[in-house]
Amino acid sequence: MYTVTVRRRQEATGRSSLLGSLPRRGFAVALYKKGQSLNGINVFLKICTQWTEKQTKSALAKARGACFSALLMPKKNTFSPTLIAWFKKIQRPLPWRQDYLPYHVWISEIMLQQTQMDRAVPYFERWMDRFPTIASIADAPEDEILKYWEGLGYYTRARNIRKAALVICAEHGGEFPAEHKAILALPGIGPYTAGAIASLAFGLDVPAIDANVERVYARLFDIDSPIKEKDAKKRVEALSAELLPAGQARDYNQAVMELGALICTPRAPRCESCPVAEHCEARRLDIVAFRPVPGKKKDITPLNVVCGVLEHKGKIYIQKRPQGAVWGGLWEFPGGSIEAGESPEQAVVREFQEETGFQVRIADKISIVRHGYTRFRVTLHCYFLQADAPLPPSTMSAADECLWATPEQITERAFPAGHRKLIDLMRQDLRFSQYI
Numbered sequence: 001m002y003t004v005t006v007r008r009r010q011e012a013t014g015r016s017s018l019l020g021s022l023p024r025r026g027f028a029v030a031l032y033k034k035g036q037s038l039n040g041i042n043v044f045l046k047i048c049t050q051w052t053e054k055q056t057k058s059a060l061a062k063a064r065g066a067c068f069s070a071l072l073m074p075k076k077n078t079f080s081p082t083l084i085a086w087f088k089k090i091q092r093p094l095p096w097r098q099d100y101l102p103y104h105v106w107i108s109e110i111m112l113q114q115t116q117m118d119r120a121v122p123y124f125e126r127w128m129d130r131f132p133t134i135a136s137i138a139d140a141p142e143d144e145i146l147k148y149w150e151g152l153g154y155y156t157r158a159r160n161i162r163k164a165a166l167v168i169c170a171e172h173g174g175e176f177p178a179e180h181k182a183i184l185a186l187p188g189i190g191p192y193t194a195g196a197i198a199s200l201a202f203g204l205d206v207p208a209i210d211a212n213v214e215r216v217y218a219r220l221f222d223i224d225s226p227i228k229e230k231d232a233k234k235r236v237e238a239l240s241a242e243l244l245p246a247g248q249a250r251d252y253n254q255a256v257m258e259l260g261a262l263i264c265t266p267r268a269p270r271c272e273s274c275p276v277a278e279h280c281e282a283r284r285l286d287i288v289a290f291r292p293v294p295g296k297k298k299d300i301t302p303l304n305v306v307c308g309v310l311e312h313k314g315k316i317y318i319q320k321r322p323q324g325a326v327w328g329g330l331w332e333f334p335g336g337s338i339e340a341g342e343s344p345e346q347a348v349v350r351e352f353q354e355e356t357g358f359q360v361r362i363a364d365k366i367s368i369v370r371h372g373y374t375r376f377r378v379t380l381h382c383y384f385l386q387a388d389a390p391l392p393p394s395t396m397s398a399a400d401e402c403l404w405a406t407p408e409q410i411t412e413r414a415f416p417a418g419h420r421k422l423i424d425l426m427r428q429d430l431r432f433s434q435y436i
């Protein structure tokens, strides 16, 4: 019985009325005196009528904390060793797990924020063949780094890798810093990545909390508020710190993440194969499907856009997006949004003219490409264009560079996902494959 039932007690009459309950189990009402520290199973909470909202919230938070202590204590001795033993048995042989070099852990962690483990391995190997050291990243042009990141999305992360490499070379003599604070100060490295690098590469006792870890703790400890909100986050942080066994952060952090990735998955978790099922509150209460509590869903915005592939004298016009814009530094085929009342055909001719100054006509419709990024669902209408008159130099009103490209030059450059999909489609289409 771990229930905390919260009642408001009238001082004058001694009567109390029910306000609600914290983690819902059984029935336990008693008295919690302000400031009293609790670690028992039955938590007694009094809310005085004259308390301000802030005082009431603080009392509730203390009661919640007491509940967690009660839940945590029996788990502490067996939970972490069981989980670590399971991880040691099932862990997958991955290139960055051979020696846990800080540079390898760093790059793998950034890649794994974009993609599944299996897909990340070939990207990682290709990256390490080309950039075997941190100095080799610092020396490489941004274009090439973006090319090696192509397909992983979120290109800011690739740019930040380069920025961090420059800082490491300038301020740390080319060696990855070993202190948690210094890791956290590098460009593009947030609390999760810093925790992962500190614990995996340097064995520091620092938690690494990603979405997998949040989900696992939300289920194991029946966290009943939206997992992305402050209250739940604080509880996950406290649990991670409390359960992490000293000196074993590398194995423990990976074990929790791996549990989330392989067993305690977002949909249809495999509780029957879970090594810590006996510790799981959500399973015991049969509410696994309701944990974690979802937050407010982000609105998805549909976007209808056009792009044009202009062929002239056997070459294709491409341009480089301006630094600072979305996908800055990547190459693209000119285009943009369809305006109200416009057809896609009118939009592509107008956009091309605005961005390059070229007068073009539609020679063929290529296809419609659908893809999503952040909170947008994009429908990209793609056209093959030609020009009848000789072309002047491009005005480049929405680009930093431009190029009349051969197929080889197109292959060498990095494009956003939608345009890369378009290139792949054109290469399989006999109408266009000779040009691209």
Ligand code: SF4
Binding pocket: 216, 219, 220, 263, 264, 265, 269, 270, 271, 272, 274, 275, 276, 277, 278, 280, 281, 282, 283, 288
């Ligand atoms: S028992 Fe099920 S819900 Fe609980 S931690 Fe294991 S897989 Fe997740």
